[in-house]
Amino acid sequence: MKQLCLVFSLMLITTLCSNLFAQNITGVWRGKINGSNTEIKLIKSGDNLVGVAYYYHNRNAFKRYSIKGHFDPATNSVIWWDEMLLEEKGKKGLLQISADPAAQLMVADFNCPGGEEMYLDGESSNRDNKSIRNGSVQLEKRKKPLFPDEWDFIIDNYLVGTNDPELIDSISNMGIGSKIPEEPSLDAVAIKPGTQKNDGTAPVVTAPASSTPAVTTPAVTTTIVSPPPTEKPDTVETQVVAAPAKPIPSVNETKFTTRKNVLQTVIPITAQTIELRFYDNAQVDGDSIALFLNGKLLFQHIRLTDQPYTIRLNADELGEDNELVMVAENLGSIPPNTSLMVAIVGDKRYEARLFANEQSSAMVRIMRPKPGEQ
Known part of the structure; x- marks a missing residue:
């Protein structure tokens, strides 16, 4: 007792x-x-x-x-x-x-x-x-x-x-006067990037486990002709050497590696699925972005509008501390490139305004609670 x-x-x-x-x-x-x-x-x-x-x-x-x-x-x-x-x-x-x-x-x-x-x-x-x-x-x-x-x-x-x-x-000084888009429906299904749902809303895409696009470089053929000997040769020897293929980084990958990443917010991993919605944070002016997860290109050519571009991340495929980086493909007609990101994690909602330009990219850290904290 x-x-x-x-x-x-x-x-x-x-x-x-x-x-x-x-x-x-x-x-x-x-x-x-x-x-x-x-x-x-x-x-x-x-x-x-x-x-x-x-x-x-x-x-x-x-x-x-x-x-x-x-x-x-x-x-x-x-x-x-x-x-x-x-x-x-x-x-x-x-x-x-x-x-x-x-x-x-x-x-x-x-x-x-x-x-x-x-x-x-x-x-x-x-x-x-x-x-x-x-x-x-x-x-x-x-x-x-x-x-x-x-x-x-x-x-x-x-x-x-x-x-x-x-x-x-x-x-x-957080968000005074900023209008947050209306809450979109949660019943969206994963479809391929760049397509439209039947109801006309922006696409929802599910991040693949590995989505870095394969870049292939054709082999380069080099012909080496031996110099003529002092005596009249019977044949001319030709050696063909195939140069090893080297990946050529895309324009967005070059921007990712040359620009400084600046932390904008942190999202705790407290649910199985993390849903991220990206909007143009100001006047829709043609802003376009690429997303990198832990150094790998996830999606690119995402045009920001007043309708959400949505991706879903599976917590099982994430590490303890992950970096999601938004790279500005362009700055639109009204620089800099600004995005409103809304994260839905279980029953919690997080919001962050992401800023990117030609010198820096917006970084979001997605962190898992330590063992024993859950």
């Missing part, structure tokens, strides 16, 4: 702790990321997170980033990343507002040992290059910030009105 009560108590504590996290992920967290002193402010808006991160030596020497992320209360897991370098303050004062190659991506777990103690423990990697692993994430929730800013009012009043998504979006 005592053991049963103990098990019930542990289950109750776990449930209460999970609910507590769902309510209190919003707040100030301070500690170290990759060995650097760090303070972050996370604000929960639905399944999404926004906020700001400070990497600092002291209050007069720091880097300040806007951050975005996702929170899953079912697994108590959180993913967030440095979106934009807003401020770099030090001996030279305010420097720039720009992207930064030092930007990081963090994957962490919530720990609730009891009382008011709350921790984020995990790992960080380079935001735009998953192969570069940085260091550990060790943060603890705090009551007061070291760096006052515009998010403090939201955090202090979150439970009494400032949790309104429109108010949060107005501060994070």
